[in-house]
Structure formats: structure tokens, C-alpha cells
Amino acid sequence: MASYFAATKLGLKVYYYYRLYSLVGKLEENMKSSFRLVLAIALGIALLISACGPKTPASEAGGMQGTLTISGAFALYPMMTRWAEEYQRLNPGVQFDISAGGAGKGMADALSGAVDIGMISRDVTAEEEAQGAYWVAVTKDAVFSVGNAQNPVLADLMKTGLSQDVFEGIFITGEIKTWGQAIGKPEITDEIHVYTRSDACGAADTWSKYLGVKQEDLLGVGVFGDPGLLDAVIKDPLGIGYNNLNYAYDMASGSVVAGAAILPIDVNGDGQIDSGEQLMTKSDAVAAVANGKYPSPPARAENLVTKGKPGGLAQAFIQWILTDGQGYLEEAGYIPLPSDQVDASLQKIR
Numbered sequence: 139m140a141s142y143f144a145a146t147k148l149g150l151k152v153y154y155y156y157r158l159y160s161l162v163g164k165l166e167e168n169m170k171s172s173f174r175l176v177l178a179i180a181l182g183i184a185l186l187i188s189a190c191g192p193k194t195p196a197s198e199a200g201g202m203q204g205t206l207t208i209s210g211a212f213a214l215y216p217m218m219t220r221w222a223e224e225y226q227r228l229n230p231g232v233q234f235d236i237s238a239g240g241a242g243k244g245m246a247d248a249l250s251g252a253v254d255i256g257m258i259s260r261d262v263t264a265e266e267e268a269q270g271a272y273w274v275a276v277t278k279d280a281v282f283s284v285g286n287a288q289n290p291v292l293a294d295l296m297k298t299g300l301s302q303d304v305f306e307g308i309f310i311t312g313e314i315k316t317w318g319q320a321i322g323k324p325e326i327t328d329e330i331h332v333y334t335r336s337d338a339c340g341a342a343d344t345w346s347k348y349l350g351v352k353q354e355d356l357l358g359v360g361v362f363g364d365p366g367l368l369d370a371v372i373k374d375p376l377g378i379g380y381n382n383l384n385y386a387y388d389m390a391s392g393s394v395v396a397g398a399a400i401l402p403i404d405v406n407g408d409g410q411i412d413s414g415e416q417l418m419t420k421s422d423a424v425a426a427v428a429n430g431k432y433p434s435p436p437a438r439a440e441n442l443v444t445k446g447k448p449g450g451l452a453q454a455f456i457q458w459i460l461t462d463g464q465g466y467l468e469e470a471g472y473i474p475l476p477s478d479q480v481d482a483s484l485q486k487i488r
Contacts, residue, residue, distance in 0.1 A: 210259075212363055260344055273444075278439050283401040315329060341381065345435070
């Protein structure tokens, strides 16, 4: 009898162990099924987001490889380095070789095939287009007249500004030779020391267009590059020159570069500087260019040029500049183009 109960007890234990094993197995199977279900749902959501999201060049170009060589305008150089930095972050396989040397160099390099892209801070001529220059506008900035912060008549200049006629007398005809003549006080005989660019560049081209001439017609001691011209004026209390927006103003603080002064243009010719004509900070200058209060020229579009319509990596990068890249303009102190002009550039590049 005892052996019967022992056998029965053993049988019950086996039965319960079997039931427990079966339940655990079902539980594991349910967990696996649930995991597979959750994984499937997550993958489905990811695919939906990918399908519905905008197909920007940045997302399409994530696997881009290669090196882009770029040269040209000092005016566009700071923005180009920012664009390249961000594009390389999105596309680690892409390398950049960027140099500034003036718009003339950028055009010559692009047309000769020495670089993939030229930075051009002026209009592209019909002759250059005939040689294969293919261009698109990508942003906007301006050229500003720069004097020395220790100029003996700076206070007068900030009150009255200089008219276009006075600038012509200084940079074109040479009839205005003293700072006293410039502000209508002939008793002041301090000479005006004029500086200009020695290299073929967009800044000089744009400044000369504002004065109705060509770069070669500008008077002054020739100095190479934006930094060189600014340095010459800063070292000379009687100096005057002109610089691109992002060289005339400090990139970090937004103030005029130490030692320099922006000489305001008396746009309406009323003999005094009105609201919107005094450009003490980069924000003032950007706003004046954006709302059209600052004349054009010396405000102008910035262009990128390739030899023929670009393809491959160059096309992808320029297309990114005209889409996602536009979001970096204002933080770098550049002015976005009107939307219709951006659309026109995109149509040309696609």
C-alpha cells in the first residue's frame, strides 16, 4: 500500500513538472512572438518616417565619397568653410580643399579645371559664359566703405556720411583730396589716403559698379585681398578703402573690426545720416541689405561657378547649399536670397 501511494505521489510530481515545463515553454514562445511583433511595428514606423520625410540632398548624399576643390572670392570664403564643415559632418567620406584668392582666381581656376567650383562675388560676364562658366546664385552680401577709427573728422562723417558724388571724387576723379573737402570744411587739410584691391576681385568690381566704372578705374594704392586692404586702412588714420561684409565686421562680436570704422553712405543725399544708413553693427548692415535700404550695388549676389553644368559630388553639394545649407546663412552673417531666386538656382542645377 505504501508503495502504491509513493508511486502515485511520484506520478503527480512528474505530471506537475510536465505542466510547469509546458507553461514556461508557451510563455517563452509568447514572449518571442511579442518581441517579433514589437520589432516589426518599430521597423514599419521607421520605414513610414523615411518614406514620408523630405528627400533632401543631405539625406540622399549620406554615402558620398570624394574630394571637392574650391577657390575664389574672399567674400564667400567664410560661408563656404561653414557649409563644407556641415556637409562633411553629414558625409564623412567627402573631403574639401578650399582657398581664397579673389573672384578672378576663382573664375580662372573653374574654367581651367584647376578646381571643381569657383566662388564669384560679382556678376558673371557673357564672355565667361561663352567659355563654359555655369553659375548659380547662392546668397547675398555687400561691400562697405571702410575708414580708420582714428580719422580726424570721424564724428562729422558719422553725422553727414558721404554721398555717391563724394565717393566718385575720392576713388575715380581724385578731385577730392582732403578730408576737409569730403565733409565740406575746406580749412581741414588732412590728405585722404586711398587704398584699393590689387587682385581681380568681386569687391572691387562691385564697388566700381556703384561708382559707374570698372575696377581698373579705381584710384589708390593696390593691396592684395580683403584682409590686406583692411589692415592697410587700420594702420593709416587718413586711409579709406572698402571691404566685404564679413571682413568689415567681426564674425564673433558683430561689431566693426577693431581699428576700423564703417563710413556711412548718404543714400538719399540729404546731407545727414538717417535711420537705416548708420551701420554700427553687422546686424544693422544685414538688415539694411535685406530690406533694400542699402543700395545695390554695392549690395550683390554671391555665385558659384563650374565648367559646364555640374554633376556628381559637385552637383549634390551645390544642391544641398541651396536647400539645407540655406539654414546656415544668417548665423554666419549672410543674407538669404529671395525664394524665387533660390528656386531659379535649383532649377539650373538639377
